[in-house]
Amino acid sequence: xxxxGELLLALFSWCCTLLxxxxxxxxxxxxxxxxxxxxxxxxxxxxxxxxxxxxxxKPVFDGLFPALFxxxxxxLVAVCCAVPVGLATGIYLAEYAAVAPKRVxxxxxxLLAGIPSIVVGLAGFALAVVLHRTFSGGIGPCLLLxxxxxxxxxxxxxxxxxxxxxxxxxxxxxxTALALGASKVQNIFYVLLPxxxxxxxxxxxxxxxxxxxxxxxxxxxxxxxxxxxxxxxLRKYEAVPFYIYTISSQYTDFQELQRGxxxxxxxxxxxxxxxxxxxxxxxxxxxxxxYR
Amino acid sequence: MSIFSRIVERLFFLAAAGSALLTVAVFLLLLxxxxxxxxxxxxWALIRSPWDPGAGFYGIYPMLVGSLSIAFLALLIGxxxxxxxxFFITCFAPLFLRRHLLNLVRxxxxxxxxxxxxxxxxxxxxxxxxxxxxxxxxxILGAALMLAVLIAPTMIIFFVDAxxxxxxxxxxxxxxxxxxxxxxxxxxxxxxxxxGILNGLLLGLGRAMGDTMISLMIAGNAVALPESMTDSxxxxxxxxxxxxAADVSSLEFQSIFACxxxxxxFTALLVLMVRLLGKFPKRSPG
Numbered sequence: 001x002x003x004x005g006e007l008l009l010a011l012f013s014w015c016c017t018l019l020x021x022x023x024x025x026x027x028x029x030x031x032x033x034x035x036x037x038x039x040x041x042x043x044x045x046x047x048x049x050x051x052x053x054x055x056x057x058k059p060v061f062d063g064l065f066p067a068l069f070x071x072x073x074x075x076l077v078a079v080c081c082a083v084p085v086g087l088a089t090g091i092y093l094a095e096y097a098a099v100a101p102k103r104v105x106x107x108x109x110x111l112l113a114g115i116p117s118i119v120v121g122l123a124g125f126a127l128a129v130v131l132h133r134t135f136s137g138g139i140g141p142c143l144l145l146x147x148x149x150x151x152x153x154x155x156x157x158x159x160x161x162x163x164x165x166x167x168x169x170x171x172x173x174x175x176t177a178l179a180l181g182a183s184k185v186q187n188i189f190y191v192l193l194p195x196x197x198x199x200x201x202x203x204x205x206x207x208x209x210x211x212x213x214x215x216x217x218x219x220x221x222x223x224x225x226x227x228x229x230x231x232x233x234l235r236k237y238e239a240v241p242f243y244i245y246t247i248s249s250q251y252t253d254f255q256e257l258q259r260g261x262x263x264x265x266x267x268x269x270x271x272x273x274x275x276x277x278x279x280x281x282x283x284x285x286x287x288x289x290x291y292r
Numbered sequence: 293m294s295i296f297s298r299i300v301e302r303l304f305f306l307a308a309a310g311s312a313l314l315t316v317a318v319f320l321l322l323l324x325x326x327x328x329x330x331x332x333x334x335x336w337a338l339i340r341s342p343w344d345p346g347a348g349f350y351g352i353y354p355m356l357v358g359s360l361s362i363a364f365l366a367l368l369i370g371x372x373x374x375x376x377x378x379f380f381i382t383c384f385a386p387l388f389l390r391r392h393l394l395n396l397v398r399x400x401x402x403x404x405x406x407x408x409x410x411x412x413x414x415x416x417x418x419x420x421x422x423x424x425x426x427x428x429x430x431x432i433l434g435a436a437l438m439l440a441v442l443i444a445p446t447m448i449i450f451f452v453d454a455x456x457x458x459x460x461x462x463x464x465x466x467x468x469x470x471x472x473x474x475x476x477x478x479x480x481x482x483x484x485x486x487x488g489i490l491n492g493l494l495l496g497l498g499r500a501m502g503d504t505m506i507s508l509m510i511a512g513n514a515v516a517l518p519e520s521m522t523d524s525x526x527x528x529x530x531x532x533x534x535x536x537a538a539d540v541s542s543l544e545f546q547s548i549f550a551c552x553x554x555x556x557x558f559t560a561l562l563v564l565m566v567r568l569l570g571k572f573p574k575r576s577p578g
Binding site: 005006009010012013014015016017019020023024026027028030031034084085086088089091092093095096097104105107108109110111112113114115116117118119120121122123125126127129130152155159164168183184185186202205206209210212213214215216219220241244245248249260261264267268271272274275276279 | 372
């Protein structure tokens with residue numbers, strides 16, 4: 001490759017990066033300019049006094065609070081379900097699986113990673129339909145169903161993150177503890193996993209973000225435009241992404257549209273905050289526990 | 293071996309087997325609910341015929357075309373951009389910028405789809421309407437542009453990951469021999485990182501094909517067969533979301549399970565294609 005080719009490649013890279021950053025930047029600035037003015041207590045709590053709403057004394061009718069609550073519950077349940085299974089499966093793939101089963105599992109998990117979220121939602125909905133047919137009055141679309149579907153959606157991300165992380169441990173590190181007499185399980189928990197903690201975090205971060213933002217899955221599995229704060233896992237609920245979508249399709253006046261912009265900002269901040277939180281907690285933990 | 297170890301290892305296995313079975317179970321579940329279609333021999337007819345409930349046609353051919361054109365257009369725009377971005381982060385960016393840029397890209401993967409679509413609906417769509425395409429501004433081009441922005445961070449992360457996993461000794465050898473970073477990238481890192489890049493491409497196309505919110509909100513959802521980039525179109529995913537509220541036993545309703553099966557099969561096809569490509573002999577470095 002000659003000098004000119006190199007220059008061209010560098011120029012291409014610069015342009016791509018600038019173009020992408022500028023596009024995202026413009027969209028974000030637009031959101032901020034439209035959404036920030038609508039940012040106030042009324043956005044979250046409507047006419048209800050904030051303290052009463054937070055303590056669940058009075059319901060909130062015209063605010064984001066129930067949707068926020070629903071989204072948080074959803075993410076929590078989904079991630080708690082998905083992380084243990086994802087980690088265990090990743091570990092099995094990287095450390096235990098023999099060649100032939102591993103090939104089959106790899107294929108299946110690639111497949112799982114590609115399944116569109118709406119199909120996962122459809123499967124959740126189908127499950128509810130089938131359950132309803134078999135046991136009449138069984139579990140309908142609800143918070144739990146959504147959370148399980150979401151857990152299923154993010155499972156492949158967690159599996160791949162774990163597997164890739166473990167397989168990237170260099171051979172010397174991998175064998176040291178074993179040579180000193182550690183068992184395979186000890187080696188995994190005390191050497192391999194801590195060694196790749198940064199990569200594992202990447203996987204969990206992706207999972208958290210996807211759970212909070214996904215609209216397609218919850219649309220089919222129980223989210224509704226108005227439900228109040230969910231008091232049970234088996235009830236319908238509100239969620240922020242769906243709130244935004246509802247407003248975009250059926251806003252009636254400028255005020256409502258403003259609320260949509262503000263809600264979009266809230267979701268954006270929420271996702272960013274979740275990301276940063278996971279990021280810093282994990283980095284902090286890693287330094288405190290393992291590199292002292 | 294201690295009992296604890298044995299239990300833990302058994303749990304690892306159960307988790308893997310369970311996850312794998314779930315993948316298959318989803319397909320079987322969709323198949324089960326689409327069964328009435330197969331019994332009437334209507335599945336293939338459904339895929340080939342147009343959507344015209346008034347005349348009794350519930351075909352999903354227009355949605356199939358809509359999905360494919362939007363996804364591939366998005367990939368056409370997004371892939372070069374992402375590759376350039378990944379090159380920039382691994383090779384051309386000033387050193388102090390690289391880590392921050394990668395973190396920024398990670399953060400961008402978390403930007404909610406619905407936020408992108410919401411912003412685009414009130415910024416990009418009016419722009420297209422007034423300057424480029426006319427009409428309502430809700431069309432394939434707008435959806436593909438937004439999808440490209442949506443899938444770029446995911447692809448960049450995979451590309452950078454693949455490029456970074458190339459042993460640094462190889463690249464140091466290039467430097468020692470007087471090669472430039474760009475040469476190391478093109479002749480050493482790229483050939484070695486090829487499988488990882490394909491993996492990222494697979495995920496990108498999968499996300500583009502499977503995304504619901506952007507096509508639902510920006511592509512216009514017209515049920516006619518789209519004829520150009522500036523036409524409004526409905527994707528398979530948007531179709532599922534729009535029809536779900538209908539009566540459970542109607543033919544209209546069963547068509548969404550056909551959509552689901554199609555999307556699932558398309559994904560499977562993609563995965564198999566990438567697997568086959570990965571079997572090609574890789575160029576060894578040097």
